[in-house]
Amino acid sequence: MITNYDLKPLYEFGWSIYWDTVRSQENEWTQKLSPARVIAQFSHSYKIMTPVGEHSAGVSGKFEFNAVNRSDYPAVGDWVMVEIVPNEARSVIHAVLPRKTYMVRKAAGNTMDDQIIGSNMDYLFIVNALNQDFNLRKIERYLIAAWESGAQPVVLLTKTDLCEDPPKFAAAVENAAPGVPVHLISALLDQGKNELTPYLHAGKTIAITGSSGVGKSTLLNWLAESEKQRIQEIREDDARGRHTTTHRELFLLEGGALIMDTPGMRELQLWDSHEGWEQAFSDIEALAGQCRYRDCIHESNQGCAIIQALDDGTLDPKRYANYKKTAKELAHLARKEESSSQKKSKKTTSSQQKKKRSRSNMIDILEELD
Incomplete structure (x- = not known):
């Protein structure tokens, strides 16, 4: 039984006129279902x-049958259309309503599949601690995925109490993240919270x-001023942390x-992130x-602006090396994805041909019986 519900309670969780419009573009039966986040x-x-x-939920059998990739399934932050029992x-x-923004990475392992980290975010806080784990190249990788997501990236440099010169690190990040806000914070010293207020609108x-x-x-x-998540200590010898967060939650x-916490990642594997x-x-x-x-390969001095910038020190060689490394990584990933798609297509075609032959044989048998 499908009933129309009052959607006002959902506005607290981000429902808006925008989502009303998105919902209205679904088929007639889906529109009669209730939205949920x-x-x-x-x-x-x-x-x-x-x-x-608050409800527990699972996908319908038809949904599971039609899902092809992992990203077809709901993710934290998604707006879904549900039948309330x-x-x-x-x-x-x-059904999952079309995502406004979403952060994606390559799923672990050798399979060519994507994994949604979170969806429908307005801001993406990229957190890096000012300890032995500080890594500009890692921040650049997260920025690639962040810009691709459609959300506004913001870099937070945490644990400033462990660093002798936090502004120096902030300046380095600002150079490596053009146009991205960078904030220095320390939860231990209760410093920097006011700088985050502009992002924390209802x-x-x-x-x-x-x-x-x-x-x-x-x-x-x-930020919540309460214990929403359990905290574990990191190993002091190498600044490595254990996974406090074991699942994604809003x-x-x-x-x-609304704050979305996600499990920590040892390495962010990029996925289809050229833009x-x-x-x-x-x-x-x-x-x-x-x-x-126009076809400059940036390997000679004559007329190459990149080589000139490297020579005069305005471009960090390590940043340029990461630029080339991630470009090769994305190109390699695109080739593998294309190859995987072709194999899937051939496999599907072969399966369909087998079904047709099987159906044809069955018809022949029935005709003989007649």
Whole structure:
């Protein structure tokens, strides 16, 4: 039984006129379902916020049958259309509304598949600690994925209490992240929170991402002024942290902002992020546009703006090396993805041909029986 529900409670979790419009573009049956937001994702189930409260949920059989890739399934932050089971705190997910923004990475292993880290974020807080784990090249990788997501990236340098010269590190990040806000914070010393206030508006969604041990859960608890996530100590000898967060979850802060905490990642494997790569290295792309020749390979001094910038010190050689490294990585990934798609297509065609032959043989047998 499908019932129309009052959607006002969902506005607290980010529902808006925009999503009303998106919903109206779904088919007639789907429009009659209730919207809900995925607020936690586990191995085989979800926790969602519906108009009648928090529910556990799973996808319908038809949804699972039609899903091809991992990214087809709901992710934390998604708006989904659900059938609310009467008299139970349970719903069935029938559809995912088109994502406004989403951060994606290559799934672990050798399979060519993508994994949604979070969706429908307004801001993406890229967290890096000012300890032995500080790494500009790692921040650049996260920026590629962040720009590709469509959300506004913001770099937070945490644990400033462990660093002798935090402004020096902030300046280095600003050079490596053109146009991206960079903030120095310390939850231990309660410093820098006011700088984050402009992002924490009611109804806005902020995803927190970064490696293990950089202080993501501490940041969440500090912003919430309560213990939303359990915290584990990092190993002091190498600044490596254990995974405090084991699943993705969306938390509603007292002020109305929504914070998405995600498990730490040892390494962010990029996925189909060419536009994000261009944005993350916009300064180098601008230099490339100033080269004398359109097909400049940036290996000779004559008329090459990039070589000149390297020579005069205005371009960091390590940043340029990462620019070339990530470009090769994305090109290699694109080739593998194309090859994988071709194999899937051939496999599907072969399977369809077998079904046709099987169906044809069955018809022949039936005709003989007649």
